[in-house]
Amino acid sequence: MKTVLFLVWKSFGNEFIIEELEKRGFEIDFFDFPKDTENTRNSIDLTEAIARRVLQTRPDFVFSFNYYPVAAIACKACRTKYVSWVYDSPYILLYSQTILYDTNRVFLFDSHEVEKLRGLGAEHVYYMPMGSAVEYYDTLEPTPEMHQMYDSDVTFIGSMYSEQRQYLYHHLKNVDEYTKGYLDGIMQVQKSLYGIDVLEEALTPDIIGRMQKVCPVQANGDGMETVAWSFANYFLARKVTQMERRELLEALSERFRVKLFTPEKTPFLPKVDNMGRIDYYERAPYAMKCAKINLNISLRSIHTGIPLRALDIMGCGGFLITNYQSDFNEYFVPDEDYVFYDGKEDLLNLVAYYLEHEDERKKIAENGYRKVKELLSYGGQVDKILGMI
Template sequence: MNIIFIDWKCFNHDDTIQTLQALGHQVTLYAHEEFNFPVSKSFVEDFTDFLFGKKVDLVFSYNFFPPVAEACHRNHLSYISVVYDSPYVYLYSYAMMYETNRVYLFDSAWVKELNQGGLSQVTYATLPASTHRSLPSGDTVPERLRADISFVGALYNEAHNFYERMEEKASDELKGYLEGILSAQSLIYGADILKPLMTPDLLAKMHRALPLEPDSTCVEPADYRHLNYVLRRKLTSMERFRYLKTLGEHNRDNDRSIKLFTLEPDTEIPGISNMGIAEYTNEMPLVFANSRINLNITLRSITTGIPLRCMDIMSCGGFLLSNYQQDFSLDSIAPAPGFTEDHPLSTSAFLPGVDYDYFDSPASLLEKTEYYLSHEKERQEIAQNGKQKVETYYSLTAFLQRILPS
């Protein structure tokens, strides 16, 4: 097929293009400065001109972009998008309604919501990962990128973040109430209590303290921005600090190498070394492959889905210890042939204690990190199982073969 690939700095950019080409497809890159605008007449016109005289079968992008959807609709082209970001306002764009769209989304709860809203062209899909990397280990890897325990991710504690800006004008009553519901939600994974509590009265109070207007080009829920960009991001920050501080306090003598790779280089957590940013393509895979335990603490706007970070960790042969996410247990792909029912690869679901493991409290995090650091063989077996599961069901090759027309 002749595929136009929307060219931007997305994750898995080069690997996806190479995989498409290896599968026999012709790939043409298209870049435009307004590809990610909510509406762009310029993009639609320029893209239409670009198509003139070309035989094109479909357009592909990571994340969904309304101008691309508009241009594909007008030119009767299939538009396949694979969404890995959350929150993501553009999934409520009016352009989502076009029958030319095929949107693959990694959070089953969100897929259900959009399907119930009439968007039948949105389909659940666990995110794919690049699996062909050959990664060095041991002393050949810089010491900075090796650890007993590592966490790669934002802490959302930047100055003047949404929650802090809201606090400046919020009443004591509102601040106390929000602190209470955030604390309650932090005790629960797998069930969302924040959204049911977002009553019109609470939303109005939050809006007065921090006005966030819905995009006029979208039909996003009225509470979407306050819920996801304010409350759930704040909750994620609270949880990531809580879990990391728990590990750091247990590591007062620094007998463990616990490393944080984050955008906030000045953040200090006793017992943990802040290493700054790990670059996605060249450094992050080395961290995953050379950390005995890789932590995932999911951004709370991802209700049930498996974050891309988890797939990247397992694809690199890293041992994954994550908070609980419901979609780990989804068996959404036909079983690979040649495996008995009791074999880990007989199911596309990720099995705890077999392919990865999870924690559900600071106490269980401590318990499991200590256990796996002292049970090296079991930890390595689980890491290898996770890698094989990704290679079998969720490689870029397997994923693209499933979603592209035959």
């Protein structure tokens, strides 16, 4: 019997990948993984607990969504493969020196991040887009009551990055005026650019030093990330995303019926219908199916990757308008399978056009659905991963 030691935490996709592994004859041993209460970078106790379980059960491999150095250390000690599929971005644990272990098989949805880590010597890091649970979505049909609740011109599901736990930029509020102006300038430039990243390279040693005076970020002792990488991806990219999402949703709401699903309060978007938090498995697919247009505005630390939300939308048969992300080009054709925008005015024009041209909109949504089902289903992605480990 083939076995997998599955590190379980409240991840997106647990149900889907468990089902696919079981279909392929794997017996799954579940290990409750305390990622929110333990140090997953270097906890000796947690490392030893994983190692003991590996030695007891002798699995074919250990699996987790996202990458955890404690698991990599345990698997290296036991000479067992550690397979991880990462969907979060940014994800600083990827820059732990444990990423270099030859027992790792790490799959990332962003090809830019793969290239960067390989450049640091991580030979067992691979590009693998996330999968879409098309078979599950096909079983869901919105009721009339759901249509009444979820129908919209434009739907956006995601964070506005206004909560303090998400909004790290506030730690830089006391920087000097020169630095504040410099950061504002590079963030405005980044907000206007798609497919090009300028934040990290724009952080000069002088600017980083000024930022560290009010927010003393340092590289981890066992990490390969730079301070510039941390500031760019965790602080500035989130701020740019916050600015962009607020600006675009506000502009759209002036002309169209916009529904926003987010746990945050949004008094700064008075014309947007804030529907609150939505359950990923039970309700979000219905909202995507009911929307005329589903909008994806990528977190700016996702440099090239196809966000999971975009695949969910297409897998539900929804019509997708997204910002430009180059990894789409490997699987999809713009204006045939999905549509991308290049700035606020372009987005407003595209939304107006596709609301008026229903047949075109539905044809593109159908094409995108078929492509995802053929090329990026959960089962298909699991088969690719199993073939590479």
